[in-house]
Amino acid sequence: MAKLILSVDGTVLKEISLMKERTTIGRKPHNDIQVDNLAVSGEHAAIITILNDSFIEDLNSTNGTLVNGKPIKKHFLQNNDVIDIGKHKLKYLGEAPVQVSTQDFEKTMIIRKPPTMPAAVASAPASSGPSMSDTQTNMRPLASPAHASAHATSPAPAPQSSTMSHAPNAATPHVREAAIQVLSGAAAGRTLDLVKNLTTIGKPGVQVAVVTRRPSGFFITHVEGATFPILNGVLMGAQAQALTDHATIEIAGVKMEFFYKP
Amino acid sequence: MALNDALQIVSATDPGRVRAHNEDCVESRPELGVVVLADGMGGYNAGEVASGMATSLIAAGLSATWTSAALKNLDRSAATGLAHTRVEAQVSAANRAIFEAAQRDPHCAGMGTTLVVCLFYDNFVTVAHIGDSRLYRMRGDALEQITRDHSLLQEQIDAGLISKEDARQSHNKNLVTRALGIDPDVDAEIHTYDVLEGDIYLLCSDGLNDMIEDDELQMTLIALRSNLELTAQQLVQAANDAGGRDNISVMLIKVVQSFPVHLSLWARVKSWFR
Numbered sequence: 001m002a003k004l005i006l007s008v009d010g011t012v013l014k015e016i017s018l019m020k021e022r023t024t025i026g027r028k029p030h031n032d033i034q035v036d037n038l039a040v041s042g043e044h045a046a047i048i049t050i051l052n053d054s055f056i057e058d059l060n061s062t063n064g065t066l067v068n069g070k071p072i073k074k075h076f077l078q079n080n081d082v083i084d085i086g087k088h089k090l091k092y093l094g095e096a097p098v099q100v101s102t103q104d105f106e107k108t109m110i111i112r113k114p115p116t117m118p119a120a121v122a123s124a125p126a127s128s129g130p131s132m133s134d135t136q137t138n139m140r141p142l143a144s145p146a147h148a149s150a151h152a153t154s155p156a157p158a159p160q161s162s163t164m165s166h167a168p169n170a171a172t173p174h175v176r177e178a179a180i181q182v183l184s185g186a187a188a189g190r191t192l193d194l195v196k197n198l199t200t201i202g203k204p205g206v207q208v209a210v211v212t213r214r215p216s217g218f219f220i221t222h223v224e225g226a227t228f229p230i231l232n233g234v235l236m237g238a239q240a241q242a243l244t245d246h247a248t249i250e251i252a253g254v255k256m257e258f259f260y261k262p
Numbered sequence: 263m264a265l266n267d268a269l270q271i272v273s274a275t276d277p278g279r280v281r282a283h284n285e286d287c288v289e290s291r292p293e294l295g296v297v298v299l300a301d302g303m304g305g306y307n308a309g310e311v312a313s314g315m316a317t318s319l320i321a322a323g324l325s326a327t328w329t330s331a332a333l334k335n336l337d338r339s340a341a342t343g344l345a346h347t348r349v350e351a352q353v354s355a356a357n358r359a360i361f362e363a364a365q366r367d368p369h370c371a372g373m374g375t376t377l378v379v380c381l382f383y384d385n386f387v388t389v390a391h392i393g394d395s396r397l398y399r400m401r402g403d404a405l406e407q408i409t410r411d412h413s414l415l416q417e418q419i420d421a422g423l424i425s426k427e428d429a430r431q432s433h434n435k436n437l438v439t440r441a442l443g444i445d446p447d448v449d450a451e452i453h454t455y456d457v458l459e460g461d462i463y464l465l466c467s468d469g470l471n472d473m474i475e476d477d478e479l480q481m482t483l484i485a486l487r488s489n490l491e492l493t494a495q496q497l498v499q500a501a502n503d504a505g506g507r508d509n510i511s512v513m514l515i516k517v518v519q520s521f522p523v524h525l526s527l528w529a530r531v532k533s534w535f536r
């Protein structure tokens with residue numbers, strides 16, 4: 001469960017778990033998080049929590065609410081966000097660890113009864129009625145600590161740990177920059193930087209190939225035309241082929257060279 | 263105009279790089295103008311039972327009950343109305359069959375599936391969808407998402423609670439608000455659209471659109487549209503390169519020629535000389 005850490009001048013005052021759908025912050029005692037300081041408005045801000053996501057909304061406070069130093073009206077809280085309310089700070093710690101967690105891509109589940117949309121934060125009237133009402137009700141209220149599994153119709157998600165071992169790193173490894181230099185024809189000498197994941201080369205309608213940038217390097221594949229491109233002097237097939245540094249390509253009668261930038 | 267000639271259909275489905283099973287299922291009947299994509303969920307391996315039942319039952323059901331010859335004497339609204347009724351009936355029948363199978367077999371308890379069905383006829387497409395599998399349309403160089411997900415996240419976007427940009431960071435991506443086979447009855451969203459020559463339709467499971475931004479989908483479709491097979495492969499590969507965290511399914515339908523039921527005089531003359 002996500003939580004907030006309340007501190008002032010670097011001293012931690014308390015830790016608050018976001019158990020409720022709506023957690024209010026303000027100077028008056030009825031707030032869930034009371035901050036007794038004159039710089040804080042009576043009803044200063046509210047945090048709306050919907051399953052695993054939390055949002056903060058400033059309730060037109062006199063001195064405003066800052067997130068990471070910027071004034072906000074409404075903000076989708078991310079892990080480690082720091083909320084400033086007067087001299088007090090609230091650090092938001094999401095449930096998920098800093099890196100993209102496997103939870104993000106948890107198997108698709110069906111919500112039997114969606115949580116009610118808090119109308120206070122909805123800038124548009126909640127037009128969600130018909131499409132939501134056709135589901136059954138056996139979902140526990142959000143405040144329930146068991147909410148993580150209560151809305152799943154599947155008895156239990158299939159075991160993930162065994163399949164996660166070979167999970168690819170979410171951060172794609174950086175691919176070295178590369179370019180193609182035209183060696184012959186009217187555009188001879190021109191260089192084309194391969195900055196996109198897909199770059200087409202050749203003449204549309206005559207002969208076209210695509211150079212794809214992938215985590216493992218650059219590849220060339222035939223796209224259209226009766227004849228295939230020539231790679232390093234050899235006629236290509238329909239399959240993608242890896243481009244090695246200084247590979248030569250012949251397409252639509254034009255010679256080019258692929259190279260990695262120094 | 264035979265639909266076989268008017269529509270070019272390719273599909274690709276891949277387990278991705280994380281999941282052991284492929285719970286997605288795709289099926290097409292080119293001669294009938296039918297394509298179906300389903301992304302199953304729930305139970306241990308039961309997701310693929312649900313998605314497999316959905317695609318095969320709906321494709322077979324439409325084969326048995328649908329013929330574009332029936333449209334010959336119908337006007338536009340009667341024709342699209344008939345298509346709507348036929349598609350809805352098959353979606354309901356599949357829903358009932360999956361629901362009952364889930365009740366009978368404890369291994370399948372709680373199974374369900376998302377669904378996108380497209381039925382092409384007479385320069386129209388009737389689209390039924392349930393859950394977060396999508397239909398996009400590429401017309402000219404513009405890519406448009408035709409279906410709107412039945413998901414918690416989409417509800418939040420509609421309520422103004424979260425912006426589309428923030429939605430990509432959400433932890434609630436995997437929650438759908440409707441699915442086929444989880445209740446005795448289902449409410450499919452069904453609409454009909456005009457089809458133009460040159461359109462490309464893309465059906466996909468969330469394993470594609472969660473990994474690839476719409477910009478990249480569009481760029482890929484523009485760059486590679488002359489080679490539909492390669493486009494499908496490239497999209498699956500790009501989703502895998504981005505992590506491949508879920509099963510990835512892609513169906514592409516390119517409208518090579520228009521396919522009116524009532525041939526114009528000129529078209530009839532032309533067809534004699536083919």
